[in-house]
Amino acid sequence: MTWRFQRMPTVPAGIALLGRLAAIVLALACVALILALAGRAPVRLGAEVIGAAFGSVQGLEDLGLLVTPLILTGVAVALTQRIGLWNIGGEGQFNAGALAATAVGLGLRGDDLVVLPLMALAGAAGGAAWILVPTLARALAGVSELITTLLLNFVAALLVAWLCTGPWRDPSGLALATTARIPAELPPLGEGLHWGLPIALAVAVLAAGLLAFTRFGYEVRIAGANPGAALYAGIPVRTRIIAVMLLSGAVAGLAGMIELAGTVHRLQGGISNNYGYLGIMVAVLARGSCLGVIVGAVLMAALLNAGITLQTQGVNTSTVLAITGLILLFTAIGDELAHYRPARRARAMD
Known part of the structure; x- marks a missing residue:
């Protein structure tokens, strides 16, 4: 009998968590070694990072501001992953949602309780509209959504830049390359946070419930796991692709409105x-x-916050990006290695 490592299709939650924690610890150890070789004090810098992010109310609020859009854009991608697709256009849908919400916010005057829901609907509709062409191309013609959603990111960014410097430029002249201030604002939560954070958390929970406990979610999971079997079972795969991608765009557009x-x-x-x-x-x-997007968003926000703190301590931007990439790389490797188990293999008979 010999031993080999065999990849398992699923990973128990406890094993996955341990693998991720071990990967993060190893990544931080490598980061500490790199900083030490560069003449920095890794323990002091680490204490500064932790204190800035978690040691004060302001740090936690800054973390929450970063977590909010990351949860929503993460959910937007996770939704399409469940049906075997990739929405790479969250950036464009985010911009489209912000653009549509701006049109409502600048064009309507009234109580925030009326204007804000209309802005949210406009933001979601803007994001869904921005992904409509890639959706139909993928569902009806089999065109890769990776290319179409990615290319539309640049179109959305250029459209927003043109509007901010042209037709929608702040007429007061107090701000350059922006629109006038939007009168309607999300209610605050404390000094820096706003109600966007609980909304983002609610969207993540609702999306998880939709996929886990509804017939729609069951059909999406089957279509993503085996489209051929789904068609044989009578599941309208094209319809589900269209619904999931439009929902993904709407969530990313809502993120733009909240920001x-x-x-x-x-x-x-x-x-x-x-x-x-x-x-x-x-x-x-x-x-x-x-x-899981909630946890991933917190980790990503902590890394972004750590990068800001490190830059204030004299660590250059390239080093910060390298550190962030290293931690993410180790985490991805840890997730993959968690799938492998030692297994016995019988020797071939002579």
Whole structure:
């Protein structure tokens, strides 16, 4: 009898958690070694990072502001993963949602209780509209959604930049390359947070419940696992693809509306702050789980917050990016290695 490592299709939750924690610890050890070789004090820098992110109310609020859009863009990607697709266009749908919400916020005057829900609907509709063409191309013609959703990111960014510097530019001239301030604002939670965080958490929980406890979610999972078997069982795979992708775009568009009404309060170039792309990494870390996206978003936000703190301590941007990438790489490796188990293999008979 000999031993070999065999890859298992599923991983127990406890094993997956241990693998991820071990990967993060090893990554941090490598980061500490790199910083020490560069003449830095890793223990002191680590204490600064932890204190800045978790040691004060302001740090936790900053963390929450980063977590909010990351949860939503992560859920947007995780939804399409469950049906075997990839929405790489969260960045564009985020911008489209912010753009549509701006149109409502600037065009309507009234009580926030009326305007904000209309902005949310507009943001979700804008994100869904932005992914409509890739959706139909994928469902009806088999065109790869990876290419179409990715290319539309650049179109959305350029459209937002044009509107902010042209037709929608702030007429007061007090701000350059932005629109006027949106009157409607999400209610605050404390000094820095707003109601976008509980909304994002609710969306993640609702999406997880939709996939886990409804017939629609069951059909989506079957269609993603085996499209041929799903068609044989009478599941309308094309219809489910269209529904899931439009829902994904709507969630990413809602993220744009929340960032606009809760944090930025103006439409401007770069409003997405790469949240659409970061949401892809969040979904990968969560392994396609909408609830796991919450944990992945917290980890990603902590890394982003750590990067800001390290830069204030004199660590250059390239080093910060390398550290962030190293931690994510180790985490991904840990997730993959968790699938492997030692198994006995009988020797061939002579």
